[in-house]
Amino acid sequence: MAIYVDADACPVKSEVEKVGTRHGLQMFIVSNGGLRPSQNPLVETVIVPDGPDVADMWIAERAGQGDVVITGDIPLAARCVEAGAQVLKHNGEALTAANIGNVLATRDLMTDLRAADPFRQGGGRGFTKADRSRFLDALERTIRAAKRL
Incomplete structure (x- = not known):
């Protein structure tokens, strides 16, 4: 069992490290660069070459049954769910x-809507303390469930 983090623009890397360390899990922090490597022996910082979706491909090729994947990338999440990983x-x-399936369809619809209206601005909300707290709770529950598999 391992934790894979799609680390580009990930606001919860330190939380993953804290919870993963408490459970003694190997963690892979995957990005195109620009991250300070952790001194934690359970954390491996993986720097992939520049290019579209290279980090996603690295994670998708490795994540499987019993692993936990942290990502905001919906196509990557779909591939990991299909492989049997738990995704948050x-x-x-x-x-x-x-x-x-519904999340992927909604993402595709929103992409089409943004493409049809070039003046459409954002609409997303910022990352809050409540989001961070929900993430910590969800990660703890997910790891415990994955250990039971």
């Missing part, structure tokens, strides 16, 4: 076989 978004929302 940064706000603690679990992406599962039961909901990933």
